[in-house]
Amino acid sequence: MSKHLVKFLPDDISLTVETGTNVLRAASIAGIEIKSVCGGKGSCGRCAIKVQQGQVRLEGGNRSKKMKEQGLNLACQTFIEGDVVIEVPKDSRLEEHQVVLENENHKVLAESELDLLSGYEFKPLCRKVQLTLEPPTLTENASDLTRLQAELRQKTACKELMVELPVLQQLAEALRQEDWKVTATLACMNGITEIVQVEPGHVQNDGYGLAVDIGTTTVVVYVVDLATGDLVDSRGTYNKQARYGDDVISRMIHAGEKNGLDDLRKAVIGSINELIDKLLEKNNISPDDVHVAVTAGNTTMAHLLLGLPPKYIRLEPYIPTATELPPVKARLLGININPEAWVLSFPAVASYVGGDIVAGVLAAKMAKVEMMTLFIDIGTNGEIVLGNNEFLISCACSAGPAFEGGGITFGMRAMGGAIERVSIDPETFDVSLMIIGNEKPIGICGSGLIDCMAKLHRVGLIDRTGQFFRDKDTPRLRKSEDGWEYVLAWAEESGVDKDVVITEADIKNLLRSKGAVFAGIQSLLKSMQLDVNMIEKIIIAGGFGNYLNVDDAVQIGLLPDVDRDRYEFMGNTSVKGAKLALLSQDAYKECKELGHLMTYLELSAGTTFMDEFVSATFIPHTDLTLFPSLN
Ligand code: FES
Incomplete structure (x- = not known):
């Protein structure tokens, strides 16, 4: 050829x-x-x-x-x-700078305020131990490994000390290079301790760990100092798997094609490595000093990272290969850190409630408190968890891509040029916009859409079914070849040389998306015979919350109408949970238990969800008693 x-x-x-x-x-x-x-x-x-x-x-x-x-x-x-x-x-x-990290966002609680480690002992998954061994003699002639293990047992409480071949191959020279002074790096997980590195001399740093959030859209890496628990640096980029499709379904389909699974595995590893390389170089950290990585992602992302076929996640009855995923050495995955470092994956609950949600529940400490909490992560799939220290129940509802800008004429992700806030004059129906990055508008992101729908309804431009009132006197409302639409920005004001509009079809799409999420919430509450007023705290997780206005979300019937001060934005809870597990052996142990503890409610079994969904595809809902503050 x-x-x-x-x-x-x-x-x-x-x-x-x-x-x-x-x-x-x-x-x-x-x-x-x-x-x-x-x-x-x-x-x-x-x-x-x-x-x-x-x-x-x-x-x-x-x-x-x-x-x-x-x-x-x-x-x-x-x-x-x-x-x-x-x-x-x-x-x-797709540009890297377009990925908005939470620390750029004013609404998310700062990490110190969040006090991620509260309730857990600071005991990282990896630590270094400095040792000075007695040199062998003709009479004290134990092997190098036995000598090292004996000294480590004395200095630590660890009884079983595993070691893998690559470390053993370097051991003899490492011990002798600095006259029997060495630093051993220990990885402690699930009650097992492994010697993952032996360095000559007494090394002063405690090494680093990575917390990695593998999202369908973006990948975020935190570099964490294991001696102090401090975040050294963080960076996000697009998941390179996007070239094989935007959503998990397209990725699963691609995984079934020839070489598809390998393409996807390499793409996500490429994204992670790109971030690691930049972060380590910028902070002058050697890859060999990174001894552990904890990853959290949805079930499909976790499968693709490990090269597990996700085929049966997509097909009824939706069964993943595994919900508990084994630790894997970095060298086997091709991740650019110490080859002997363990790469750990958060366990999933089910095919559509993955390790990212378990990580979020861990970070939110839902299983530790009495307070009845609702945890919501809104994306293409809305994942919802309800519970406290007595029970945890979860579900996933297919919200569709509207909240991420998919299926919307001018839909886009929350990046520079996206309309994030909309104000409409109730008299003239004229518009003022707030744009991310103060750029010219090129589209509208999920939170902008919610705001827009709320305002269109508030000023009387759309009815409760999302249909435009045709008789309103404004040049912004017009009928095009594709149906009715409302002009948010005229071509001369926009960054795309054409009118940026929201169409009636867009609004109907959004109604279905918000209806699915609200129906998921109602289904969970009903399954536990709870009332919305019994929810004491609502946590909005994920980047979606970054720009979300709760009043608008309640007004369109996406979120429950409870006191607004019960709402809390936690940003990227997936990476926060991964960081917590990295810094606390107890938290890591707990995350494994959480995977078992959380019940999964399959919404497609039974009729509750469909009934709830139909009622929720109105603004705000067919049952207005659920939204008392709007009456
Ligand atoms: Fe080419 Fe969608 S990727 S049209």
Whole structure:
């Protein structure tokens, strides 16, 4: 098969690919991440590129009129047939800086306030022990390992001390290099202690650990100093698996294709390694000094990290290969830290309530307090946990992609250019917008959508079913080829040279999403015969809460109408739980128990959820007594 030179602009990156490679794939090999919401199926229209020169073959796909006018093609439907030069516009790229980390967010409690470790002893999963051994003699002739283990048993309470071959292979020289002075790094998990490193001399630092949140959309890594428990640095980026589809379902489908599972495994490891490399270099930390990593992700992400096929997670009756995942050495996963470091995964509850939620429940200390707590993580799947120190029950409802901007005409994630707040004048129906990054508006993110729907309803532009009142006198309300829509930003004010609108179809989509979440909450409450007023605390987890206005969310019927001071935003609880487990052996033990403790309510079994869902697809609900503050 012949090969061709592909040059990407403005990056000025060139590479050689085989005839027939599509541009999306070539860009990915070149390290250029192009948006591919539909996973390269040609339907989302997000992967626009321009062929500046050279021979390509074009297939079908959903190319808008405007794209055609601008000479843009879909990267996933453009196949390389000769040497080519391809321009990737800014709008088509996934950029690392677009990932908003919680510490940039004013609403999330600062970590000191949160006091993550309260209730747990500070006892990290790894620690270093300095030793001075008696040198062997002809009469004291125990082996190197026996000598080391005996000294460690004396200095620590550890009885069983495991060691793996790579450490053993280095042991003899390490002991003798500094005249029998050494530093042993011990990993303590599940009652087992392993010597994961033996360094010559007395090393002063206690090493580092990583807390890793593997989200479907983003990956976040915290570097934590194991001596102090302090966060050294953190960084987030897009999950490179996005090139195979935006949501877990597309990833699962890709995993079933030839080499698909390996593609996905390598992509997520690539994302994690990219963050680790940058963080360690910036903070002048050697990869060898990172001795443990705790990861938390949804069940599919955890499977893909370990190369487990997620096929049966998708198919009824939705069974994962494992909910408790074994620790794996970094060297076996290809993670760029000490090869002997353990990489640990949080246990899942079920296929759609994963380790990220268990980590969140751990960080929120739900199992430790009497207070009846509702934990909500809203994304494509709304995961909800209800309970306290007596019981914990969880469910997952398919909210659809609307809260992350999917399926919405101008939907986008919460990044620069996204409309996050909307105000509408009740007299003139004119609009003021708040945009993330103070940029020109290019779309609207999930919290912006909720705000927008709440305001449209408040000023009387839409009815309780989400339909526009056609008779309102404003140029912003109009009928287009695709139905009724309301203009949020005129083309001249926008960053996309066209009117940014919200359509009636968008509103209906959002109604279904919010209805699913509220129905999930109601189903959990009913299953425990509890009333919404019995909830003493509601924790909103995840990036979605970053910009969310609770009043708006209550007004559209997404969240329960209880005292607003019962709401708490905890940001990325997944990475916080991972950090807690990293710093406390008891917390790590507890997370394993939590996986068993949490009951899973399958919403698709029985009729409660469907009945609740139908009632919840109105603004705010068919039963207005559930929303007393709005009456
Ligand atoms: Fe190309 Fe969706 S249209 S990735």
